[in-house]
Amino acid sequence: MAGPTEAQVRETLAAVNGAMSLLDGVAVKDGHIQVALAIDPTKAEQAEPVRKAAEVALRVLPGVLSATVVLTATSEPGSKPAPKQAPAAPAPKAGGQPQSPMNPEDIPGVKAVVAVASGKGGVGKSTVAANLAVSLAKSGLRVGLMDADVFGPSVPRMLGVNRKPDSDGKFLVPLEAHGVKLMSMGFMVEERTAMIWRGPMVMSAVQQMIFQVQWGDLDVLVLDLPPGTGDAQLTIAQKVKLAGAVIVSTPQDIALLDVRRGLTMFEKVSVPVFGIVENMSMYICPNCGHEAHIFGHGGAAAEAKALGCDFLGEIPLSLPIREQGDAGTPIVLSQPNSPEAEAFRALAERVIQKL
Ligand SMILES: Nc1ncnc2c1ncn2[C@@H]1O[C@H](COP(=O)(O)OP(=O)(O)OP(=O)(O)O)[C@@H](O)[C@H]1O
Ligand SMILES: [Mg+2]
Known part of the structure; x- marks a missing residue:
């Protein structure tokens, strides 16, 4: 039409x-x-x-x-949201707790929303989000995956779907792939259009879209956040009630400020951080299966401890993860018995425990 x-x-x-x-x-x-x-x-x-x-x-x-x-x-994009205890904040509702200026809302029918975040781009956040979602679905949960990354939506590619979602006039009907309900800003917005949108406009569109999807009854909705932990991500965390966040980092970046910033951001909005996942950790040789710890071993777990959060595990750097992920079938489906799939399954189990 x-x-x-x-x-x-x-x-x-x-x-x-x-x-x-x-x-x-x-x-x-x-x-x-x-x-x-x-x-x-x-x-x-x-x-x-x-x-x-x-x-x-x-x-x-x-x-x-x-x-x-x-x-x-219309305030400056760099301006900070009002602190929680700001005296100018609206009076709490009768009998309620003092609340942040924006009260995070539950998504109807969705039991828990888990955000996948990263301090910077390209660390494998979408790969982790996709494999985590599919692993959770394989373990029998009802799962959704929402790609909130307008500038680089990758969930459609990673799950091999690119159709326009239907709508009943009011709600969008999510697409479905590999047992996971999917929604992506990439289905809706021309990439070129997104580019000329200003940050705040994009973020409000994302937030509203999350609530406009007919998710049905879900045990978990995995939210692939845009890279970074700035104001844009903070706004989503203020609007959608998150059960927790999973932070993805590579071994090279884990000691950098980015990860710490991510933790601080979720702390600010009282969202528990489930822990850190180290992606592109050891290298598994596709020929002999040998594991090589190119960037050293154990650093991420130690760093997580130093930051006071849990270590959720390591995902190997592996060619099939990239090839099959980018071709539309996450490795947990294409090679369910591989050590890579096992690593994602272990991550999913830890997330389930946290829930
Ligand atoms: N463990 C891994 N082993 C091999 N390749 C990987 C691994 N994790 C991710 N990749 C590849 O790295 C590239 C970037 O990954 P991905 O798109 O998941 O990152 P991202 O953090 O979501 O990036 P962006 O910030 O652009 O959203 C992809 O081509 C992906 O297939
Ligand atoms: Mg991504």
Whole structure:
């Protein structure tokens, strides 16, 4: 179905009181509409009815599969969110605990959300997220995998799916592969569109999208966060209630500040860190199976201990992990009896224990 054009979207927004003056960006693709309204963060409450009204108006356009309108703050991207104990924070609800300015929400039907994070890009976060999700599913849990990485979505490639998800007009129906329910920003947003979006807009779109998916009943939703542990990731952790976080690092990076920063970020939002996974740890020779500890051995476990968190295990650096992962079948499926698959299974078991 063709879906509405950007011009139709703008025309519709023009009829919504107050929307046009806030309009910050529109993205339209195959019936999926994403709109950003830029607001002064102190006026979020007043802007909410405008946001709602815009969404309602857009959803009834012919051919619309989904319409998401997000509020983005116009404050400087580098500015820090208000500290939890800020006196200006809204008064806690009667009888409630003092709460952070944004209360993290549960995703309906989802028992636990586990974030997979890393201090920097390219350390194998998506590989770990995909293999962890499939391993959890193989152990009998109902599992979802959400790729929140707009700039480099890789979950569709790693699980060999790239179709547009269906929608019932209000909710997106996740795709399914290898027994795992999948959703990726990559299904929804043209990579080129994502590039011109500003950070805050992307993050709000991600958060809203997580809640717009009909996950059904899930035991675990694995969330592949964008690389880094800055404000963008912090915002997601503030919006979605996380059961815990798994931090992926390579042996070379584990002693660097990045990992520590990751821990601090989750601490700030009171999300327990399940532990650190060392990826691309020892090298397994594809010919003879010999293990070589190119970057030394035991450093990661010691470093995790020094940082006061658990060590969740090591994943070998191995050609089949890359080849099969990048070809759409995670190694835990393509070579279930390999030492690599065993390493991911052990990781999944530790995560289950933490849950
Ligand atoms: N243990 C491993 N052995 C061999 N190759 C690996 C391993 N882990 C990841 N890779 C490969 O390294 C590349 C980067 O991995 P991946 O995309 O999972 O990293 P990422 O941290 O998610 O990156 P980004 O920051 O871009 O999201 C991929 O080609 C992947 O197949
Ligand atoms: Mg990735």
